[in-house]
Amino acid sequence: MAAAQAGLPVRLESVAGELPLPVFVGITNELEMRYPNHPSTNESQPHILGSLTGSAPHPPADRPVLRHPDTSMDKQEAWSPPRSPGISPPCSPSAYRSYPYGAQRNGTDTLLAYDGKVPGRPSVPQENSSPSHYSLKLQSEQPVITRGASVERLVERAEIDYSDEPWRITEEQREYYTNQFRSLQPDLNALIMGTVAKNFFTKSKLPIPELSHIWELSDVDKDGALTFPEFCTAFHLIVARKNGYPLPETLPATLRPGFVEPGVVTVPPSEATEPLIVFDDNMMPGANQLEMGSVDLQMTSRPGVTAKQDRREESRKPAEFSPKRIPDPHEKPIQRVSTLKPDSPQELDANMKSRTRPRSYSSTSMDDAMKKVEEPPTPPPRPQKTHSRASSLDLNKLFQQSGQGSRPSQHSLSAKSGWLPPPPALPPRPPATQIFSFLPSSEKSSQKAVQQPNFADFSKFREEDSTLRHQGHAPQKPVRRKLHPESQSATPPSATPYSAATLTKSTQRPPPKQKREIQMAIRKNRETNAVLTRLNSELQQQLKVVHRERVTLESQLELLRPVAST
């Protein structure tokens, strides 16, 4: 609260207190500018006058549900008084003050209010400061996160390339999502059940209504479960939300399961980052519009000034980040996160969340930051939670795969390396690849991202995949994609032919190739070992927990028995 309130004066004084990370600057600024509008007019009214008095969060009731940006745009003054009945006089000045930052603020209000409640207003002022400050400076400064919140590594990692197109999943993000999907469900073509997904996404600390809305947007087939693309969409939306982007009313085109990333498909894997960056830069104008279009769903017409501002900022951002992209793939995604991002998006998210939701999820930005700390460590524990269910799958699959020499769901396709697709398995593949056009693009993007050996462990796998693909090895596609109807039919038939083909192929290959294959197989086995040991340790921990629970239950039972008997 205090921090949020501190944000207000910061904004007023144009002090770069908490600036959003450069990544979001261009885009988040405009978004955040919208957000602050509401709080600035409502709760921040008292603050705006320069006093740092701690004001209690604006009562949610004060904030009418503005679902239609149209009205808000026109009545910037009009709605502020209704919102904060007790603060009508200050409303107009603050409204005017915030007006230059974009009329879309009203839109922001509606965005925030789409849930109808505004819980933690104080958090908004913080955002006010950062976006306004940023917009004033129009530079991609390296903001210093004063909040000092813990870094939400998971979310950050995925956020890195957010700058130009928030609704477009980059290859790094997709890879990250793939890993997360695997942690919940080893088979990429299978579904994640609703409850599993719920537990997983709840860890992101977003309010339940927002998560509910995200689910609505991403579960396209309305089956109560998430396929891999749906999962990517949902995860991406969550990441976007945590970075301060308002949730769209409808699913942006780039996030639809059938979306094909233009330009990515045609880029040969060897070029890796270069073409991607160029493409992104080229796409900037289009991306801007795309992003703006999707974000604008909730907003009324943007003033031309702010739109241009955004474009400028966004164009700057890709320029800034394009060099970043190149080095990024060379590093591990986790390391890439700059200090800039860590806190501000979290805090912004906290502010956003607290602002838009009446729930107590984010009481203060600090609390949110603290809560967010939990998320970074969760990735390892996550598999833990799901292991009870998925572990059996994992092991079964592992054993199956190691037995057959192929592992459809695991990245370490030891036996598959160097295989040529067996003829009988070919027929299922083409339909599979045709159906989800975006898959090849994302696959290729993952290939590109993975080209560097230093990249995540899975890079080895992906490289092999790419090489395999170059050889026309299509079978992996059904394996790694959400083609769960196809893959399920394709992988079982392909699995057995693989094992048969391996033997024949390996004998036919020249020795050097065998060596390479053996080495790759060794690598795969090592990865498998690592995964298994991790699995083992997690299961051990689970066992301990269960033992403890059992002991406590037994003791309780004993306590109750004498009571019952007497």
Added chain:
Amino acid sequence: DNVCSGELKFHYTVHTSLDVVEEKISGVGKALADQRELYLGLLYPTEDYKVYGYVTNSKVKFVIVVDSSNTSLRDNEIRSMFRKLHNSFTDVMCNPFYNPGDPIQSKAFDSIVSTMMVQAC
């Protein structure tokens, strides 16, 4: 004030109509439970409006209150409205973040309901 009192009136109407719904569904014995139709039809007409009922197999009840002066609404249309309601409700249920019993906050659901109501007018 008018809106508030109107809402209250509708709340009251719907509440009393629940009794009629209960009556209708309890009238069928266990053997006929499967054959019981989901659409309950006109529950009871009053001066100002007509009340239609619909119950799902999981005992979730939908009640539609229609203005009596709106004579153009046919039974088929009411049935299709209930069907749409049922489908949207199922979609809401599929959302793991939705706890049954909570007020529905799904935008998709709201938009479908609003569209339906606009069409009926």
